Amino acid sequence: MVSMKDIALKCKVSVATVSKALNDHSDISQEKKLIIKETAKEMGYFPNSAARALKTNRTYNIGVLFVDDANSGLTHEYFARVLEGFKVEAEKNGYDITFINHRIGVRTMSYYEHCMYRGVDGVVIACVNFNHEEVLELINSDLPVVTIDHIFNNRIAVISDNVKGMHDLVEYVYQAGHRKIAYIHGADSSVTTDRLASFYRTLEELNVEVPDEYIREGAYHDSQKAEELTRELLQLKERPTCIFYPDDFACIGGINVIKGLGYRIPEDISVVGYDGLTISDVLEPKLTTLKQDTSRLGREAAIHLVNLIEKPRTALIERVVIAGKIQLGKSVKEI
Template sequence: MVSLKTIAEKCGVSTATVSKALNDQKDISEETKSRIRTVAEQLGYFPNAAARSLKTNHSYNLGVLFEEEAGSGLQHEYFSGVLNGLKVQAEKQGYDITFINTCFENRKMSYLEHCKYRNFEGVAIVCADFNDAGVMELMNSEVPVVTIDYLHHNCTAVSSNNIQGMEDLVRYIYSQGHRRIAYIHGQQNGSAVTKDRLTSFYRTMDELKLEVPDEYIRTADYLETREAAKQTKELLNLENPPTCIIYPDDTALIGGRNVIIEMGLRIPKDISVAGYDGTRMSQLLHPKLTTIKQDTEEIGREAAKRLIGSIEKPKTTLIERVVIEGILIPGQSVGKIPEQK
């Protein structure tokens, strides 16, 4: 690694002069500054991060809290897109990202303690149990925090427009002639995503003057294929079954799809289905899924922008809810049927 001493020897000046030149101090001539900077660039010099931090009082390091319970980890398509967008934008603005954990040298520490230990300037909570005491402590702290898909009074939140997305999905299904529409939604515990989608579902159905029987509304955790399969079977065995079923996400839909096939039914001839998220896999299935594609990369980029903005300009920062629009993908899994009475 190239040091200030190496540059000083190459230029025939002191290390103090090199330091002043690289930090653009006024008591060094422009000619000397230019010569030293040119040599530093030729030698591939990078300032020491610790020294830079001491001088600027900035670590340029962001923490990322990602505790995903479904077992997909970084392979989870939605979160991997968000994380990639966050990483690209953070690096573009000169910041590094580091994942937060609660264990260091076999000693347990809270999320907040780890943030202080690592000198994180801010944190993006991409996925976590928001009812966890450690997560709540972090959100309520003085550390700037941006959350993904979760509303908290002390944090800016970035999320997909789940209200508009669900409305677009229901109205499209309605336009295909469906009047008996069931919805298997995700878990409700503290989930702003589920609340927004479910409320939008009921509101849109009401605007379309469609009845929603209680037995048409079911619960299955996000990405949970087994529970989605169970709820699908119960819906199809109703005396008056739905003609279309909306699922929590494209992955959970696969559980329902398997049951439909096992029962000897065809999609969309006998029963229509729709998902959410717009994963690549959803467009590889046959028939291609009708779904809402979320712009995960933009969600991540916007989260990074907002977080860095709150770090660099705290006096002008407001706590906001930032909404990123999704796109309806019609697919072929919702068939057109005669109007239902």
């Protein structure tokens, strides 16, 4: 491996001069800087990350904590898109990313201990049980942290506008003439709380009553649970004319049951998804859903985390809300 000493010998200058040139110090002439930098490039020199960390007190490494209940990992399209947006923006700012977990070799450790072991400059947290003691340990630590789709008073949060998103979907379905509207929502979380409250509030504003049996607790990214709950809704004496699902992937389970029982979509029953995944475009009929701006969610999380790392004195603890928009399909009938 090429060292600064090797570059110094070739350029016939001191190691200190090479260091100053590579770090753009002002007391080195531009001409000498150019010669030293070109020589370093030709010789294949790369600064040692450990040495750079000692000098700058920064590793340029960001931790990503991502653990979803469905154990779908990066096959979970919504979060895969969010994390891709985060990765692109982080790398543009010169940062690598490391996934945080419980193990280093055979040793088990907490999320915070893993962050300390890897020496990350900050952490983004997405799709976890935010009430877990190990997550709270990170939240209450001195590490710069940004959360996605969850709010803590002492941390920057980047969230999708679930309140407006659900309002717009309910308003659209109402304008299509539906009054018997059911909702299979996801498991308990701040996202679910916002969507469910917006669902009830919007229908209340529209003077539409929601029977308790129309509301069912399912799970995100779980088509089997959606199948089970859809079957229950279709067995009701007064079955709904439209069913909302927690996400597009779960909606597939509902569609399978509806078609399997001989009903047509949307002629006999309408369905609505959430997220705007690729699958929503290729389903038959094309799914009406709320398309979230996943790329921007990831980018904003990276922008705010990098700013928090590099400018901690001026970084504001704020809630960054990203709007989505209705993606019209053909799964909602006009009554």
